[in-house]
Amino acid sequence: MTSSLLEQLVEYRGIESNYNDAWGNPTTIEPETKRKLLAAMGYQVNDSDLLLKQVQENHNKVWLSVLNPVQVLRAEELLQIRVRLPIELVTDEYVAHIDTELGEVLQHRFTPIDGQLIDVVHIEEIEFQEYLIDVPINPPLGYHSLSLVIDDDVLGTMRLIVAPQSCFKPKALTQGHKVWGLSVQLYCLRSTHNWGVGDFSDLSFLIEKLAKQGAQFVGLNPIHALYPANANACSPYGPSSRRWLNLIYIDVTSLDGFLQTSTQEVVSSEEFQRQLQQARNADLVDYELVTKLKLQALEKVFEYQNSQYLTKNTKLNKAFKAFVDEGGDSLQTLAVYDALQENLALKGKESWGWPVFPKEFSDFHNPAVKTFTKKHAKRVKFFLWLQWHAALQLEQANQVAKQNDMLIGLYRDLAVGVSEGSAEIWGNKDLYCTDASVGAPPDILGPLGQNWGLPPMDPEKLYQQQYQPIIELFDSNMRATGALRIDHVMALLRLWWVASGDSAKQGGYVYYPVDDLLAILALESHRHQSLVIGEDLGTVPEEIRIKLAENGVYSYRVFFFEQAKDGGFFSPSHYPEQSMSTLTTHDMPTLSGYWHCHDLELGKELGLYPTQDILNTLYDSRHENKQSILETLHGHQSVSEEVGRDVHNVPMSKALNFGMQLHMAGGSSELLSLQLEDWLEMDKPVNIPGTFNEYPNWRRKLTRNLQDIFADSSLNSLAAKLTEARKLASK
Known part of the structure; x- marks a missing residue:
């Protein structure tokens, strides 16, 4: 009976028993894996009596409910x-x-x-x-x-x-227009004014300059809330909350109160200025130092605004209270979490996340947390205030895009999940399966599979909660934007779950209510007039690509992955029109790094390749691919004879770099996204997948200030050529 019941549960809970791997081979999920995934969902798989009782109780609960929790339909x-x-x-x-x-x-x-x-x-x-x-x-x-x-x-x-039937699409794109923009890692930006990390004022500057050059959007890394009290946990793809913003991007100098005496006494001190210069000059973002400096100044600005506006019946206070009220439990949870984590860290207690908090603080709903919130009400208010100003400054950047008539403006990136110790899980543990993590099965680039350390949402609990968490997620991430990129968009259909303690290879797929989630995505897309881009790389069944396309979700096409079986590269003119094309991504080497094999050298140094034979194979493959790329570029007349035809004699050059970008600009994708790093001909990547402390991921800054970039005649010329090429590619 237990075996039969387990198999019924496996089917009922959407755990896949068979799938085709990245090489197209039929693969079977081991029974023990399915058993562990059921256990992660909360089933008593090791006690047949308790399991049967649990299933019966859940069954009865459904039948004693007159209506389902939620129903989704199309217009x-x-x-x-x-x-x-x-x-x-x-x-x-x-x-x-x-x-x-x-x-x-x-x-x-x-x-x-x-x-x-x-x-x-x-x-x-x-x-x-x-x-x-x-x-x-x-x-x-x-x-x-x-x-x-x-x-x-x-x-x-x-x-x-x-x-609605499908996601929003700007009218100009439906009429055949093709546009380009730049994707940036906001924290990487250097400028003459920032404090060692790119900020929202830098973003406004970048938007205005690019708009004047013909770009129609600026793409961002995830700017989700991280951990002010644990600043080195800096991966934008392992956030504390995906609904709220990373406070480090606030431009302190633009706030009312920055110039008042008490703030200036702090920032003008010799030691503060010395540390500020250190943060600015560093080639890698010093998250701890930048966060410390910003919080020191922000505390003084808050004291000023709190006494002048936020304790009185002022318009500013009414606006702040409205923001807090609209943010609801989610915002309150994050502010309390940030204050509590900071408090524990100051006391020298282990505090990287709620799993190591003292027991009485391990859940947002515990009485001790309510007591802490009352006792530290002003500090909680400070973190609420920070989120308010982050949202205001992001909206200011959005307004710059609108004022400059950008077709899309900002596009944000939605991470696939939150980290294990996040505030988002702390406030809604019932929704998350913390005894599992999501990742990816073995594929060509990751033969051992991937474990991302992100506990998955339980699809059944998401349904029971009337999809409210996903509604809030889409809604908040489409604000102040013209587009949303969904990282690993396959998560709307299925996620690769890995039980705690298992390797990524031992995971299995769990299905989600894809049609309901796509419908909600379409509704929020129209409400915010925001188009949707789905990062559909990796092991992707063709049926989900068709479903995404039918729902108006833009595909994501990376040049280096668009390769035929004979090794040749598909012309960008053959990409789907409803797609965003790009040369590289944040998880890949830059153009220069790729061409000179710096990524393979780094991988060898970091021990990412088990044997020299594997590395040699990768070098041989890279050599063949580079030759195919040269043949493609010359075949389409995307580069002049200045760029040689024999890979043995062709280093990366400005002519080759810019030629590759212009080659993409002539393609059929309605959206073309290019990396600012490639404009600057940089060679070091911002992230190396599969590494943690081995490489300074998410820290590498740009090599030049924003002000210098837009004074470069060669880059201005490139932008003009990109704009013209996109016009020619339009219908």
């Missing part, structure tokens, strides 16, 4: 609801009562027995029947509430989500 789709009632109540007349988000009331009367009988069960000798009921109402787009009512009594309520 114009027939609304059908499932109603579960004891048999003696199925002949009564009920009202399906819909309260739309705009306050409109829609109603439909029905008798369950007139509907379609779906299922019958007995619970404690009571027969329950489930009916499928047609509701001939077309609710508007949005988030509504549907209640089952009889004689003014509400028997149950569910969320009703009505979404």
Whole structure:
């Protein structure tokens, strides 16, 4: 019985038993792996009696709920609801009562027995029947509430989500226009004014300059909230909260209160200026130092604003309170977490994340946390205030894009998850399976698989929570943007789960309600007028690529991965129009690094290749690929004869670098994203996948100040040529 029950649970919970690997080979998931994944979901797999009891309780809980928690449908789709009632109540007349988000009331009367009988069960000798009921109402787009009512009594309520057929797309793109932009790692930016890390004022400057050169967007790394009290946990892809912002990007100097005396006494001191110069001159971002300096100054600015505005009946205070109210529990959770983590760190206690907090502080909902929040109310307010100003400065950058008539403006990057010790999990542990992590199965680039250390959301709990966490996630990340890039967009369909203690190779796929999630994505996309780009690299079934395309999600096409079986590179003119093309990404070497094999040299130094034979094979493959690239470039007349045709005699040069970028600009993708590092002909990567402390990931700065970049005539000429090439590629 236990074996049969486990297999039923595996199927019910969307754990895949078979899949095709990166080489196209059919692969079977081991029974023990599936058992561990069920355990990570909370099932008592090691005790058959407890497991059976648990399954029965969950089953009964569903049947004792009159309505499902949530239902998602597309515009114009027939609304059908499932109603579960004891048999003696199925002949009564009920009202399906819909309260739309705009306050409109829609109603439909029905008798369950007139509907379609779906299922019958007995619970404690009571027969329950489930009916499928047609509701001939077309609710508007949005988030509504549907209640089952009889004689003014509400028997149950569910969320009703009505979404458009596909994601938003700017009109100019539907008319055939093709555009380009730059992708940047915000923290890498150097400027004459920043404090050792790029900030939102740098972003505004960059947007304005690029807009004048014809760029239509600026793409960002994830700018999610990290850990002010643990600044070296700096990976933008392992955040504390994906709803809120990284405080390090605040430009302190632009805040009201920076020039007042108490702030200037701090920042003008000899020691502060010495450390500030140290942070600015460093070739790698010194996150601890920059965070310390910014917080010292921000504390003084906060004291000023708090006394002048935030303790009085002022417009500024009303705006701040409105921001806090709108942020709700999610914002409060993060502010309390940041204050608590800081407090524990100051006391010398282990504090990298909630798993090592003292037991009484291990959950946001614990009484001790409420006591701490009251005792440290002003410090919590400080962290709320920081999030407010981060949001204001990001919106200012967005306004610069609008004022300069950028078609898209900013596009943000949504990370696939949050780290194990994050505030997001701390505040909603029921949603996350902390005994597992997501990653990727073995593939060509990672033969051992990948474990990213990010606990997955439980798809069943996400459904029970009426998809609210994912709604908030899409909503918050589309604010102040014209586009959203979803890292590892496959997460909408399935994620590779790895049980704690297992290697990445021992994982298995768990499926998510992809159609519901895509519908919500489309709804938020239209609400924010934000197009959506899905990073669809790796092991991607063709059916999900088709589904994404049908839902208006832009594919992500990387030149170096668009390679035919004979080794040749596909022309960018053959890429899907509904795609964003690029030469490289943050996880790849720069153009210069690729051409000179610096990534392979680094990999050897860092011990990433088990044998010399493997490394030799990679060198041989790189040599062949470079020759194919030269043939492609010359074949399409993307480079002049200044660039040789024999790879043995062709180093990376400005002509080759710029030629590759212009080669992409003539392609069919509606969006072209180029890396600022490649404009500067840099050779060091910003991140080396598979490394932790072996390489300074997420720290390497640009080699030049922003002000110098836009005074470079060769780069200005490149921008003009890119703009012209994109116009020629348009219909």
